[in-house]
Amino acid sequence: MSSPRRRSSGSQPSSPWRENRKNVAIVGGGLVGLLSAIYFSKRHFAIDVYEKRKDARNDKLISDRSINLALSSRGIEALRKVGLAKDVLDNAIPMKGRMIHDKSGKTNIQSYGMFGQVVYSIGRQKLHDILLEMVDSLPNVNLHFENEAREIDLDSSKIVLHDKDLNQLSDIYPDMVVGTDGAYSSVRRAIMKKEKMNFHQEYSNHGYKELTIPPTSTGQFAIKPNYLHIWPRNDFMIIALPNQDKSFTCTCFFKYELFEKLSDSLMISEFFKKEFPDLLKVIGKDRLINDFKSNPLGPLLTIKCHPYNHKDKAIILGDAAHCMVPFYGQGLNCGFEDVKTLFRLIEKYEDDYELAFNTFSRIRHKDAVAICDLSLENYTEMSSSVLSPFYKIERSIVNGLHWLFPTKIIPLYTMVSFSQISYHNVVKKNRTQKLLIRLGMVAITAGSTLALSSILLKRGFGKACVSTCMSIVSKCWDKK
Ligand SMILES: Cc1cc2nc3c(=O)[nH]c(=O)nc-3n(C[C@H](O)[C@H](O)[C@H](O)COP(=O)(O)OP(=O)(O)OC[C@H]3O[C@@H](n4cnc5c(N)ncnc54)[C@H](O)[C@@H]3O)c2cc1C
Numbered sequence: 001m002s003s004p005r006r007r008s009s010g011s012q013p014s015s016p017w018r019e020n021r022k023n024v025a026i027v028g029g030g031l032v033g034l035l036s037a038i039y040f041s042k043r044h045f046a047i048d049v050y051e052k053r054k055d056a057r058n059d060k061l062i063s064d065r066s067i068n069l070a071l072s073s074r075g076i077e078a079l080r081k082v083g084l085a086k087d088v089l090d091n092a093i094p095m096k097g098r099m100i101h102d103k104s105g106k107t108n109i110q111s112y113g114m115f116g117q118v119v120y121s122i123g124r125q126k127l128h129d130i131l132l133e134m135v136d137s138l139p140n141v142n143l144h145f146e147n148e149a150r151e152i153d154l155d156s157s158k159i160v161l162h163d164k165d166l167n168q169l170s171d172i173y174p175d176m177v178v179g180t181d182g183a184y185s186s187v188r189r190a191i192m193k194k195e196k197m198n199f200h201q202e203y204s205n206h207g208y209k210e211l212t213i214p215p216t217s218t219g220q221f222a223i224k225p226n227y228l229h230i231w232p233r234n235d236f237m238i239i240a241l242p243n244q245d246k247s248f249t250c251t252c253f254f255k256y257e258l259f260e261k262l263s264d265s266l267m268i269s270e271f272f273k274k275e276f277p278d279l280l281k282v283i284g285k286d287r288l289i290n291d292f293k294s295n296p297l298g299p300l301l302t303i304k305c306h307p308y309n310h311k312d313k314a315i316i317l318g319d320a321a322h323c324m325v326p327f328y329g330q331g332l333n334c335g336f337e338d339v340k341t342l343f344r345l346i347e348k349y350e351d352d353y354e355l356a357f358n359t360f361s362r363i364r365h366k367d368a369v370a371i372c373d374l375s376l377e378n379y380t381e382m383s384s385s386v387l388s389p390f391y392k393i394e395r396s397i398v399n400g401l402h403w404l405f406p407t408k409i410i411p412l413y414t415m416v417s418f419s420q421i422s423y424h425n426v427v428k429k430n431r432t433q434k435l436l437i438r439l440g441m442v443a444i445t446a447g448s449t450l451a452l453s454s455i456l457l458k459r460g461f462g463k464a465c466v467s468t469c470m471s472i473v474s475k476c477w478d479k480k
Pocket of ligand 1: 053182
């Protein structure tokens with residue numbers, strides 16, 4: 001079959017490359033959808049991507065999501081497999097670590113890795129353009145903008161499309177449907193009707209709003225460019241990632257009640273003066289108030305579901321399959337890794353799609369749950385733990401052990417962002433490491449206490465002194 005059978009309006013551009021190929025309809029031409037199209041194009045398929053928005057190249061407002069993204073090893077590896085990593089990284093800004101800003105404007109740097117690893121800040125639009133350019137060059141892929149999948153029936157393999165430009169409905173009958181249509185996926189809804197899908201959705205009590213730190217009057221970055229900046233304030237925080245045009249995109253993660261409270265100009269400026277004085281200075285009061293009032297407030301949510309497929313007829317990837325809060329910067333990385341993992345299975349099972357899809361659903365679900373949970377937990381780390389002396393001590397111990405035993409003890413952040421270890425194994429390994437380190441610390445503390453006690457006893461101090469030492473040690477542990 002060369003292209004999806006289409007009834008009603010809309011003719012399908014034909015190409016010799018499409019002849020005798022099975023047709024895949026990719027619903028959702030976001031970042032994961034475009035990467036999926038590139039991977040599918042390497043197999044014997046004719047691919048049609050249906051995207052409800054306009055062509056991003058003609059409409060710069062492609063997304064109500066973040067302007068830039070932190071791209072790390074998993075995402076990069078998936079891009080590398082199709083030869084896109086270099087192009088993407090050439091357009092990205094490396095970030096060596098976190099720069100923490102306290103209320104007085106003092107900063108503190110926490111490197112990401114012991115061995116100079118970096119995370120990259122890339123503009124969402126730029127990444128989209130690079131993927132689109134490649135998709136456009138593929139003879140067996142057709143892109144259909146302003147085409148929204150309105151209904152999907154997996155019994156008859158029918159998708160009802162609404163062409164916004166022509167204001168017309170048409171039916172297509174692809175051989176396979178790939179749902180990369182984001183958190184509110186219609187393909188997921190269609191799979192739900194056919195499979196016993198478990199589904200869990202939870203909104204965070206934090207929302208997000210973006211602000212911009214413009215370049216300085218001399219066209220330079222206003223704060224250090226090669227870091228992910230964090231202003232942690234426990235219940236709320238702001239982060240900032242650098243952009244190629246020397247600006248920064250800041251994301252305010254506040255509870256909804258706080259956003260509601262900050263309703264007028266005076267309240268906004270007083271709040272920023274008290275909590276983020278250095279940020280107020282680099283953004284500028286007028287711009288900050290204006291952006292804070294007019295920029296949209298976005299929700300943050302977690303979605304977990306299972307299974308991800310219906311036989312070899314339909315599968316969901318990216319946010320359609322798992323949506324996570326952005327505190328680990330892994331949503332897209334995980335979505336790109338989905339695509340890479342799926343195609344590793346398709347290769348392994350020699351194009352037995354049902355086996356590959358079923359296996360993907362089974363193994364990937366554990367990983368999605370693990371990274372959704374880690375992302376929720378990382379809010380506490382970013383917004384408050386980074387300020388705690390205990391966190392800093394534990395971090396130094398783990399980093400020190402990692403330096404001594406680089407393959408045996410690996411910090412959690414390193415495993416998530418700089419390795420290809422499956423997310424669920426990251427969680428397991430981290431639990432074991434934590435236990436071993438804490439046991440080690442208990443053993444060292446107990447050993448030193450015993451040694452100290454014996455010295456004190458030898459020098460004639462009584463039991464009272466030893467028990468005081470013990471109670472101090474145990475209080476320290478309780479506090480931890
Ligand atoms: C504030 C914020 C910051 C983030 N930061 C990071 C980060 O630093 N690093 C990271 O890895 N991830 C980050 N993420 C997560 C990341 O944005 C998502 O995981 C990623 O965009 C998911 O891509 P996707 O293609 O699966 O879905 P989407 O980006 O949601 O794309 C879905 C596409 O499908 C289209 N569509 C939807 N329904 C239909 C339909 N019925 N018919 C046709 N088309 C349809 C939509 O128009 C859209 O283009 C962040 C998220 C947020 C909210």
